[in-house]
Amino acid sequence: MTATDAPTLTDDALVAVARALSHPARLEILRTLAGRGTCLCGQLVDVLPLAQSTVSQHLRVLREAGLVCRETDGPRTCYCLDAAAIARARAAFDALFDGLDAADSCCGSV
Amino acid sequence: MTATDAPTLTDDALVAVARALSHPARLEILRTLAGRGTCLCGQLVDVLPLAQSTVSQHLRVLREAGLVCRETDGPRTCYCLDAAAIARARAAFDALFDGLDAADSCCGSV
DNA sequence: CCGCCTTATCGTTCATCTACGATGGGCGAT
């Protein structure tokens, strides 16, 4: 986390991350990874009520969004969160919400 | 406003918000609303390279996610951000990322 | 009253997502 890492993601990247977060199974995968620090694909399949191929596909989405990374460990694959990417994502959402907060809404919405 | 409003959104709501944020046009709409405070549908159509019906549909998605609200003003419709909902959404994302930060990843990811 | 302007909705088309089973490839064990 040096000063060089971009404080905010590009818009496309933000959209990709938001999309990756927009499925309950993927949230569950992220939380499980956070809880265990690292997971084999099979463990995630065990936790989720989904077929192995479906879990693998969700993992691919998360990987392509940059939120998780995998590490081949012999015949198995170890997945884990990408802490730096997650920090960047959080910063990007924060920046987005900061920008949105700047306005005062017309509708009370208490 | 009572003690009943959850500080964090339910998981379904979080997914819905993430989904609403996962399209560039909808981000643009939110930012435009933030910049102007309030917008007629036509103004948004003017800003975006999309047909009126498409913009209206994006507005519907944002409305159903609870991020914006509309106010009928005679023959036109005024849209604006729902500041409270946005604050809730930000809190929910923050909580999510807090949970994810708890772990240390296996992959360096520098 | 009639037409105009503004917006929402309908219906359609094409693309993408989600889920599954089945197949294939890599590695360890027998």
Add this chain to the structure above:
DNA sequence: ATCGCCCATCGTAGATGAACGATAAGGCGG
């Protein structure tokens, strides 16, 4: 060498999303 395990990918089917044009509803001005 062969078998078995673990995982990724392929192919498919059904559902949803994104975009458009066309249409309808609602109120203002002439």
